[in-house]
Amino acid sequence: MKLIFEKTKPGAGCSVLPPCDVPEAPLPDWAARKKPARLPALDENQISRHYSALAKRVFGVNDGFYPLGSCTMKYNPKLNEELAGLPGFTGVHPLQPDHTTRGCRKVLELASQYLREIAGMDAMNFEPAAGAHGEFAGLLLFKAYHESRKDAARTKIIVPDSAHGTNPASAVMAGFSVVNIASGPDGCVDLDALKAVTGPDTAGLMLTNPNTVGLFDPNILEITRIVHKAGGLNYYDGANLNAIMGIVRPGDMGFDVVHFNLHKSFSTPHGGGGPGSGVVGCKDFLVPFLPVSGTFPASDGAQSIGRVRAFDGNFLVVVRALAYLLTLGKENIPEVARNAVLNANYLMEKLRDKFPPAYPGPCMHEFVISLEKLKASHGVSALDVAKALQDRGMHPPTIYFPLIVHEALMIEPTETESKETLDEAAAAFLSIYDQILEDSESLHAAPVNTVILRPDEVQAARKPVLRYVPS
Ligand SMILES: *Cc1c(COP(=O)(O)O)cnc(C)c1O
Numbered sequence: 001m002k003l004i005f006e007k008t009k010p011g012a013g014c015s016v017l018p019p020c021d022v023p024e025a026p027l028p029d030w031a032a033r034k035k036p037a038r039l040p041a042l043d044e045n046q047i048s049r050h051y052s053a054l055a056k057r058v059f060g061v062n063d064g065f066y067p068l069g070s071c072t073m074k075y076n077p078k079l080n081e082e083l084a085g086l087p088g089f090t091g092v093h094p095l096q097p098d099h100t101t102r103g104c105r106k107v108l109e110l111a112s113q114y115l116r117e118i119a120g121m122d123a124m125n126f127e128p129a130a131g132a133h134g135e136f137a138g139l140l141l142f143k144a145y146h147e148s149r150k151d152a153a154r155t156k157i158i159v160p161d162s163a164h165g166t167n168p169a170s171a172v173m174a175g176f177s178v179v180n181i182a183s184g185p186d187g188c189v190d191l192d193a194l195k196a197v198t199g200p201d202t203a204g205l206m207l208t209n210p211n212t213v214g215l216f217d218p219n220i221l222e223i224t225r226i227v228h229k230a231g232g233l234n235y236y237d238g239a240n241l242n243a244i245m246g247i248v249r250p251g252d253m254g255f256d257v258v259h260f261n262l263h264k265s266f267s268t269p270h271g272g273g274g275p276g277s278g279v280v281g282c283k284d285f286l287v288p289f290l291p292v293s294g295t296f297p298a299s300d301g302a303q304s305i306g307r308v309r310a311f312d313g314n315f316l317v318v319v320r321a322l323a324y325l326l327t328l329g330k331e332n333i334p335e336v337a338r339n340a341v342l343n344a345n346y347l348m349e350k351l352r353d354k355f356p357p358a359y360p361g362p363c364m365h366e367f368v369i370s371l372e373k374l375k376a377s378h379g380v381s382a383l384d385v386a387k388a389l390q391d392r393g394m395h396p397p398t399i400y401f402p403l404i405v406h407e408a409l410m411i412e413p414t415e416t417e418s419k420e421t422l423d424e425a426a427a428a429f430l431s432i433y434d435q436i437l438e439d440s441e442s443l444h445a446a447p448v449n450t451v452i453l454r455p456d457e458v459q460a461a462r463k464p465v466l467r468y469v470p471s
Helices: 044-057 078-084 102-119 131-148 166-173 191-197 220-229 284-289 315-351 372-378 382-391 419-445 457-462
Strands: 123-125 156-160 177-181 202-207 233-238 257-260 280-282 367-370 408-411
Touching: 078 315, 102 123, 102 257, 102 280, 102 315, 123 284, 131 166, 131 202, 131 233, 131 257, 131 280, 131 284, 156 166, 156 191, 166 177, 166 202, 177 191, 191 220, 202 220, 220 233, 315 367, 315 408, 315 419, 372 419, 382 408, 382 419
Parallel strands: 156 177, 156 202, 202 233, 233 257
Antiparallel strands: 123 280, 257 280, 367 408
């Protein structure tokens, strides 16, 4: 498909304004362009067709099943988009007088109350604009806490090897060094390994529970106790909360700080790079360190880590989250979690015979299968299967993550898929299994039905072409 710049036609355009009937006022010389802007020129219908054609090449949640593990690509109610688009929300300015923004203040107040309740935390801050940003802010709270106690030796953050990549990255950004611990054979935290690395230099632990292999760590209380006993703090990466929301609370598991991705679990679509919201919750003793630039500052700010973003972050994401919470209510939020877990287990069981899961036992909202054996016996990789799934009209699951499982396919159906969709997905997987037995070579050519076939992934990652350079 041609780029819009390659379709440009000199002289074309779609301006329908009447000719100017007042004298032109030219810009002063210093402000005027020396060369005309390089803008594409197309007729209106060409522009319209160009963008429609682009839209047809995209695969999103609105197009089909999208089981991208560790990223919760679920269907989000369109009603919440309508609500976030109401002019009272979109037209508001954060510096308006309070008496003109009562509705917006109420949104923040209620969202904070409900999210605190779900988190089991005492305070909630809306500034961070993404999950990684929330982790960064949360770890600055750890740092400020240890500094306030003149405990300068605590420089290390413990991160299990199954963690999302943003965890170690945020720890380094916040000025800590990272201590990696290997997971046990059951995919969970190895308590002895944890004990061996905790000590007077431990600033804290970062954990996702359920973790990225979809398992709820049965030793969670012991894990957080070990870290607390050593003088460290516990950080809960709650990017994907759909497995536990309304069922168990990070605060009750022994965590001191948590972030939620409102753009994964609470009804803002994601995948296009934003806007998002990585709200951060914390326990009482950390409240003095929270950012205070939002509508409801949690303290006088004397010990605050400073602002990580202006005002209340991406407010319209909070509007969607509140709409979602109010629609579901206290009764149905746990139902989201139950369905997320049920759907994942249903699909896992349907695939088990042909694609056994990497870890035994029931899973939470996602599960991981390993193609290691099929690769050894038939030369078929996780990538081949992912591409073959595209041919069958679904988005591939996450592949080659987590790193602790070889030839990993990490599948999260999400709570919003029907049994029919899950049955279709299982059928697609099983037909790929048949294809592997019949003609495994043919899988290396997949996908054959998509607009772009198999790009050179190394080239695409190492030398991405992200910008049009005119000839
Ligand atoms: C998505 C995700 C993150 C990072 O969130 P962003 O909004 O992309 O920065 C962190 N941890 C886990 C487990 C995630 O799934």
